[in-house]
Amino acid sequence: MTRTTDIWPHGAPAWVHVSTPDDAATRSFYSALLGWQISPGAPEFGGYAMATFADALVAGVSPSGDDNLAAWTLFFGSNNADETAALIAEHGGTLLSPVLDIGDAGRMIVATDPHGAMFGAWEANQLNGFGLHGEVGALSWNDLRSSAPDEARAFYASVFGYHYQPIEMAGPDYTTFSLTHDGAPQGGIGGMMGMDGYPSHWIVYLAVPDADEAVVQTQALGGQVISPGFDTPYGRMAALTDPTGASFWVLSTPPEQQS
Numbered sequence: 001m002t003r004t005t006d007i008w009p010h011g012a013p014a015w016v017h018v019s020t021p022d023d024a025a026t027r028s029f030y031s032a033l034l035g036w037q038i039s040p041g042a043p044e045f046g047g048y049a050m051a052t053f054a055d056a057l058v059a060g061v062s063p064s065g066d067d068n069l070a071a072w073t074l075f076f077g078s079n080n081a082d083e084t085a086a087l088i089a090e091h092g093g094t095l096l097s098p099v100l101d102i103g104d105a106g107r108m109i110v111a112t113d114p115h116g117a118m119f120g121a122w123e124a125n126q127l128n129g130f131g132l133h134g135e136v137g138a139l140s141w142n143d144l145r146s147s148a149p150d151e152a153r154a155f156y157a158s159v160f161g162y163h164y165q166p167i168e169m170a171g172p173d174y175t176t177f178s179l180t181h182d183g184a185p186q187g188g189i190g191g192m193m194g195m196d197g198y199p200s201h202w203i204v205y206l207a208v209p210d211a212d213e214a215v216v217q218t219q220a221l222g223g224q225v226i227s228p229g230f231d232t233p234y235g236r237m238a239a240l241t242d243p244t245g246a247s248f249w250v251l252s253t254p255p256e257q258q259s
Contacts, residue, residue, distance in 0.1 A: 007124045030061070033221060037052045056131035073120050087158060093114055115151065138206070145198070177189060215229055223242045
């Protein structure tokens with residue numbers, strides 16, 4: 001569990017935001033489900049809003065201006081956005097826009113990997129990234145479901161320098177990734193894991209006190225259930241969508257695993 005005001009290192013998950021065609025509905029949903037405090041965003045930044053929990057930044061809400069665009073995007077820390085953008089292009093990824101200067105907050109990249117999974121990179125200036133991680137109300141895990149996991153691992157290693165470790169119980173094509181050979185896991189990369197027919201995509205897992213209660217609340221708030229709660233060695237999980245269709249997972253960790 002981490003609470004920090006430091007800049008997240010190069011390659012570490014550093015920020016998440018949800019793009020939405022209806023920012024008011026999205027702000028209302030996540031405020032009710034997760035207890036986030038979200039004020040309307042400033043017009044000079046396209047209405048981009050910041051979500052806080054326990055007085056720490058946890059996510060952004062980004063009006064998409066597109067009725068069909070509702071999705072969560074995971075951003076990794078970057079020491080130099082221009083160099084990261086060049087590596088993405090060099091190794092077969094696609095930049096969805098030039099590197100963007102976001103006022104004095106920092107510089108942003110949004111891209112897809114060679115198999116179409118969308119992700120971002122963030123070079124911090126005044127905004128370091130989220131201030132809470134791995135606790136209730138914040139991002140707790142992230143992984144890539146890829147149609148070509150070995151090629152995906154090669155791509156992200158080339159861009160962010162990742163090192164990989166297998167997890168026996170997760171199957172032969174799933175590994176965690178870390179920033180150093182013996183570093184703490186930052187997330188996972190694996191195959192589609194029963195999600196054949198879906199495009200490659202990054203999943204964000206948001207920590208909640210009770211995954212089953214989050215399923216009930218999501219339905220009451222106008223969201224949908226992709227997969228009801230199920231137990232794993234890491235806690236109880238469920239796959240959901242918000243009312244605009246953006247998919248995310250919730251994870252509740254047993255008390256004996258919390259620290």
